Every structure is written in structure tokens, then in C-alpha cells.
Amino acid sequence: MGKSLFIAALLFSLSVQAKNQQDDIRYRKGMLKKISCSFSGISRTNTGSSIGSIDFPADPANTVCDPLSNNSSSSPEMGLLGKLILRTPEMGAKVNSVLDYYNKGQKLDQNLYFADVNVPTRPFTEGFSAQNGDVLTDSQGNKLIENFAIEYTSVLKLTDADKEGDYEIATLSDDGSRVFIKEGDKWNELINNDGNHSTRMGCPYRTINLKKDSEVPLKILYYQGPRYHIANVLIWKLHKKAHSWKEPSHHSLCGISTNNFFFNSSNGKRMPAMTILEKSGWNVVAPGNFKMPERQQNPCVEEKLAISDFQVTSAVAPNATITWKTTVPASSQLHIVNIYTGEEIFTQVDNNLLTDHTVEISGLVHGIYYQVRAISKDAKGNEAMTAFINLLP
Secondary structure (H helix, E strand, O other): OOOHHOOOHHHHHHHHHHHHHHHHHHHOOOHHHHEEEEEEEEEEOOOEEEEEOOEEEEOHEEEOOOOOOOOOOOOOOOOOEEEEOOOOHHHOOOOOOOHHHHHHEHHHHHHHHOOOEEEEEEEEEOOOOOOOEOOEEEOOOOOOOOEEOOOOEEEEOOOOOOOOOEEEEEEEEOOEEEEEEEEEEEEEEEEEEOOOOOOOOOOEEEEEEEOOOOOOOEEEEOOOOOOOOOEEEEEEEEEEOOEEEEHHHHHHOOOOOOOOOOOOOOOOOEEEEHHHHOOOOOOOOHHHHEEEEEEEOOOOOOOOOOOEEEEEEEEEEEEEEEEEEEEEEEEEEEEEEEEEEEOOOOOOOOOEEEEEEEEEEEEOOOOEEEEEEEEEEEEEOOOEEEEEEEEOO
């Protein structure tokens, strides 16, 4: 066969193949336009946290979540429990110590839950809001933004990333704060940064030794005097060996008291003094270092959006059912691809925020090989998507 005849035969063969593909429904363009979806599902609700056989439901009227820093713990076992204490007439006209609140104040029923102790200097005007929307008030019915104390309780521990050793712990607070640790059956004071003052670095009498398995009960007493600025940050530094100080305010930046030194008092941004502390080894104690007190769990846990159990539960042309679960309420959407033509579509978004998602697909063609994945977005705009799975109706 001559070269020209061979080329002619090849072109004829390709044209026949192309025609066969055009006749084959798998290769027809625009087929995905016929697909439609209907969405349904439910949203699971958190009814409470269990510790052993005891259930501790979170009463929204008595639950205040991270009221100062707006951070969130990563699990119910992590964080600090707080109790709010109000000023009373018994305390007198002048208050100079957080112990005045602790010994003579009125402790409220509400539980406060914190991820950490990291409140840089800033104005405090928003007050405390329970999960049911109620704003806590003082005895005169005013929004509580001044003249209160908080008793924090937690367990201090190392994370996997922390090194064992002797840690110096300090507070940056406006107004007074005192820190206690429990050793054996006794609570011992570690830091006395008490009194009426602008943001001041209060340092400890001694370091504490922490091992990977150490769990040290921790209590922090803090009070906010007259409006408007607030600050309460717990920081620590690892030393090469144990230290003690008769005068804790005589080293590092300990004892320095002024707003706009550690933080910008109008917005909480770090000032050069914080950079100096960090370069010398100081760091804010991280959320992972706080474990909830014994027999307590933190209901104010913000789970990250994630998708699980994504599957095709039925596929009989022209219909199919797709299901998946999300860790938090989120929207529903599918991304569908015809693998023969390369065409792809994104279905409409169902903006009902659900945790158990079901999508009924119609318009599928028997013999077509599809791939599909799920896309969900939570109320904060965080998006998650799965890998593609096969769909052959």
C-alpha cells in the first residue's frame, strides 16, 4: 500500500471512530445540564457532656463562653472554669485586693468557660453574655463591665511540643491578679500581682518543675476595678535550672506598670516590650496547656468543620442518593464530573445548615461514569470538601 493510501485509510478510520463516539451517549456534551438535585437532612444538637456515668448538660442561661478573649477550646477536656464575683456593700468604699472580692463578694451562678488566659490590654465594654442571650448585670441592673472579679480554676500541663523543666510563670494584668498552685493538699501562692494598677507584669516567687505527665491544679484570682481597660495574660518561660526570688519584681520587666507598654491600650496589639519578652524566652501559655478541673467539662468547644461518611447509598439510573456528615452545621453542595467528556458542574447550594446531609440526584444516564464530591460551608464561611468518589448508575 502506498503512503497516500495508508494516510487516507487512517483518516477514514479516525473519522469512523469519531462518529462512533458521537453516537455513543457517553461522549455527548452538555449531558450534565439535565441533572437536578433535592436536598434534605437533619442537624444534630449537643445535649451535654458526659463524665463517666454522670451527665452535665450545659444550661444556656448559666453558660458564658470565652467572654474576654473570644477564643475556643479544642475539646471538652481543655480550658478553664471561671466564676464571676460581684462587689458588695460589705467590701466597703475602697477595694485594693482581689481577696476582698473572693472573701466578701457575691459569687454568681453562671459558669464562665475560657480557652486560655490571654486578654491583652484593651477597653472592655461588651460585658458578659450567657448562651441564651442574657447580658449579666450588677446589683443596680447595669451591664457588668467594671467592679467584678473572676476565679479561674484549671490544671496546668505540658503539651507534646513543650520541653520538661523549670518554668517561671508571670501575669500581665489590669487590675490585680494572684496565682496559686496546689501541691499535695495545700494551695501555695506563686504570684502576687494584686492591687489597683494599670497593666503590670507580676512575677513568681519561684519556678515550678513540670514533667510530661505533670498535672498541676491552678487557681487564678483576677479583678477589674473601675472602667474601662482590662488585661489578664498568663505567660511563662523555661529556665535551665530552678530559681527563686525574694523580690520577684527585681528582674526581667517584672513590676513595670503602665498601659501602652506591653500592649496598645486601644486595640490590644503587641508593643515592643512584648517583643523583648518573647525574644528572651517568654511565651503566652497556650490553650493546650489548660485542662479542665476534675469532673468538669467545657461545653464551649468550637469544633472545626470536617466531613465524614461520604458515600453513594444508592445508584439506579436516572437516580442516585449521596449522604455525608459534618462536624458542625453546614451547607450542602455537590461537584459532579462526567469522566468521558471532562464536563463538570457544581450543583446549587442548599444553605440550610445541617450536620447529616442527603442529596437525591436525578437526570443521570445509565452507563455514564461519573465522579462526585461533597462541599459544605459553615456559618463562619469555613469550607470543607471531600475527595472524588465514583458514581456509576
